[in-house]
Amino acid sequence: MTEAVLALEHVSKFFGTVIALRDVSIAAKAGEVLCLLGDNGAGKSTLIKTLSGVHKPSEGKILIDGTPVILDSPRDALDRGIATVFQDLATVPLMSIARNFFMGREPTTGKGPFRRLDWDYMCETTRKEMKDLGIDVRDPTQAVGTLSGGERQCLAIARAVHFGARVLILDEPTSALGVHQASVVLRIIVRARARGLAVIFITHNVHHAYPVADEFTILNRGRSIGTFHKSDVSRDAVLEMMAGGKELVDLEAELKAASAA
């Protein structure tokens, strides 16, 4: 069995009296996509925030390459090659696209007191990486506040793909995207996996989850119900495990019965 690049062992996270995660263990392996499923409020975002250094676990351990680590900050996680697309995207509306893209990891040129932002490189790279996601950036100096929700989501994804050297974490990255853009993102996930990255992917859409996932971990009310290999579960089984999946199947049956009557 391949060793996990990034793993949680018996992690709990409490916010005051709220138990957001309880005794959860997961493992993301190089060259594999781990899909996190679960209802709203199940603790998925809390889990990935723990993995990306935003929250410190209240109990349990974070392991990188099998070694216990303490992630002090998101910067610490990024330095270790863990890049995340947060559900709220973590973009600053008043700043330009290029400034947002490199926020926290700005390239510089020149030495000593003349060290300055490598502005040309920033604009070029932003355009190129966004183009890979099918977004033609009109003007990298345009404020992010003027972008559409989908464009902003693509910016956050492009940024994480650019900086994620080892682990790529995506929290509902396709929620604001059209069919075409969503498939582009799925392709990006597959490409990252082929490059040997470990990918953790959260989505409510079975059509997005099933094609790219290697494993599924299901969270329910802060606990992990189990992890399944793709070969062990069918698409319908995954749908049933997903948020509201059961209801959807039932509804379909109900409607069928109604129209037959």
Added chain:
Amino acid sequence: MNHQDVPATPAVPIESSTSAAMLARRDERVRKVSRWRQLMVRPEMGAIAGTILVFIFFLIVAGDSGMFSAKGMVNFLEVSAQLGILAAIAALLMIGGEFDLSVGSMIAFSSMVIAIPSIVWGWPLWACILLAFALSALVGFINGLIVVRTGLPSFIVTLAGLFVLRGLTLALTRGITNRTQVSGINELVATDPIGHFFSGVVFENFFQWMGKMGWIATRPDGLPLAQGMPVSVLWWIGLTAFATWILLRTRFGNWIFATGGDPVAARNVGVPVARVKILLFMAMAMTGTLFAAIQVLDSGSADTLRGTQKEFEAIIAVVVGGTLLTGGYGSAVGASFGALIFGTVQMGIFYTGVDTDWFKVFLGIMVLVAVLFNNYVRKRVTGSR
């Protein structure tokens, strides 16, 4: 390269240079508008326009009052410069999402840290100045640490600092000297190795030459009335240029915008938000010391009342300069124009002989207008989404 067409979507004003590579591959969806329209959404535009209006106004009503003689101009430039020094760094702090109400008291505190040891205890002046800088760095560090650790608004944290520092200054000064004023520093400046960084004038030869040419007024002995440019003006220009460089062209500048724009987002993508804020508070407090050093060495005395209300004047200059009170957007150049408006109007009212009480009325109204205008610009920049 055609410079007349520039991207039309309200470009984020903080990027002035458009790279050649970018222009070459311009998207057809970018509507072309005039350079004028693009300039209009830069944060400092309001202040620059305001400066022009103020100058035109006083040229008309006070053109022959001596306000625009060399001596008069040096006067209002000096007033503007002292505030502008504070405003340049206050702009960075406000763009970073915070402000410092304690800086006025910091000025008084630093004045006494410079004056008491040098006059009462006979320390060398340069050592006192360095001590004042070190202490203000410490106070700034504490301000910043409390703000980032507690998450309390800097308004309340530095309001506490405003009273604590002023009270401490009064208590210590009275305790040590039995007075609230310490004078006699003039004698120390001439022989001090760093005294001239903070006092006196520069370009004296140039001013004398202008006097000889008959361009500026001279005294009976042939020397010009305005002997030179006060060093504070150089500090003002230098600090504004420095702050602008930091904001627009450095990594730290990007962190300042990010920290003020959305601290949570900034932290999540790896910006060391706490470090940025603490450094900005330290820079602000140390700028208070610079202001104190300039005033004390220039006037030769320190007073426990020094710096009163400077915290508000600095905020006014910054806001008039187009910086959003809520952070994330603004400019140091704007702040320095804000300070220039402030200084010009203050001296202008003096020269026109209008009751100076009207200056406060003017200030209040100007702030309100500036905030409304900034709000409008912000909506344009973010596409009011």
